[in-house]
Amino acid sequence: MLVSVLIPTWNEEENVDLMAAAIIELFQTDVSLHKYDFEIVFIDNCSRDNTREKITQLCQRHANIKAIFNARNFGQFNSPYYGMCQTQGDCTILISADFQDPVSLIPVFIHEWEAGYKIVCGIKTSSKENRIMYLLRSVYYKMIRKMSHVDQIEHFTGFGLYDKSFIDVLRQIDDSSPFLRGIVAELGPERKDIPYQQAKRRAGKTSNNFYTLYDAAMLSFTSYTKIGMRLATFIGFALSVISLLVAAVYLVLKLLMWNEFPAGMLPILLGVFILGSLQMFFIGLLGEYILTINTRVMKKPLVIEEKRINF
Numbered sequence: 001m002l003v004s005v006l007i008p009t010w011n012e013e014e015n016v017d018l019m020a021a022a023i024i025e026l027f028q029t030d031v032s033l034h035k036y037d038f039e040i041v042f043i044d045n046c047s048r049d050n051t052r053e054k055i056t057q058l059c060q061r062h063a064n065i066k067a068i069f070n071a072r073n074f075g076q077f078n079s080p081y082y083g084m085c086q087t088q089g090d091c092t093i094l095i096s097a098d099f100q101d102p103v104s105l106i107p108v109f110i111h112e113w114e115a116g117y118k119i120v121c122g123i124k125t126s127s128k129e130n131r132i133m134y135l136l137r138s139v140y141y142k143m144i145r146k147m148s149h150v151d152q153i154e155h156f157t158g159f160g161l162y163d164k165s166f167i168d169v170l171r172q173i174d175d176s177s178p179f180l181r182g183i184v185a186e187l188g189p190e191r192k193d194i195p196y197q198q199a200k201r202r203a204g205k206t207s208n209n210f211y212t213l214y215d216a217a218m219l220s221f222t223s224y225t226k227i228g229m230r231l232a233t234f235i236g237f238a239l240s241v242i243s244l245l246v247a248a249v250y251l252v253l254k255l256l257m258w259n260e261f262p263a264g265m266l267p268i269l270l271g272v273f274i275l276g277s278l279q280m281f282f283i284g285l286l287g288e289y290i291l292t293i294n295t296r297v298m299k300k301p302l303v304i305e306e307k308r309i310n311f
Helices: 016-029 051-061 078-086 103-114 131-147 164-172 180-187 210-224 227-256 266-297
Strands: 002-009 037-044 065-070 091-094 119-127 156-163 191-198 305-309
Touching (some): 016 051, 016 103, 037 051, 051 305, 078 091, 103 119, 103 191, 156 180
Parallel strands (some): 002 037, 119 191
Antiparallel strands (some): 091 156
16 A cells, blocks of 8 residues: 655755655664565746756656645745645645654554544644744634634644545536635545644744635635625615614704704714725625636636656
């Protein structure tokens, strides 16, 4: 039986050699893994450093190390998803190249897979990275879980094992902006969750920034919640009722006390600013939904490959 280990990369020149060595050593030394053949598949998202040169050298030295080089950077979601669909193993393990996902959990994942689970997820219970970011992520996960019609998985980054049958499901999904975490929660069979502490990044600089984190949040929000548009409807209706009541009260008071009741400009200014800001907020939120729809209906390919090695 074949185990595929997929490693997405972007500017990971300091980590790819050590990551490949760690996985090879694990399969050679762990007795429980001796019955499995394995392949390591790197999918590089158009790195700007020496990552591709190092991966090419690894492929030249090891026939069971393969590589896919994307023609350009296709984003943090498309590239790993596409790579998973290219693996040939009876199961596929998705792991990051920066050692934040512990290689030591691979035998644990395979053991649970042998026990019958088709999906085994690594769930972060704590992190040695920035505590504020971990706290913000925790708040976000709880919010999205309450708002979503799908029971989302908290602190799940995609690190885990996926049976070949579920990989076949991923291949059938015709989505140019797939959100793997949501797909696992929505379409995945019974899974096993394995807790772990996220380590510090071993070397290099993370590709995550405010934009990428916001992009991930909006993709999950617009894909798996209806609350944004429902809030716009409910709040718009409530403010319409309040505005009509306020207008009626002002009209009655003005008619009853024409000279003693100067309405002034303050109520008008407050109404314009409050309603204007709410309109801008919900127009922006509506734009996020439209952007997601637009991306999906264009039916673009997940990635364009520049070349493959050892396939």
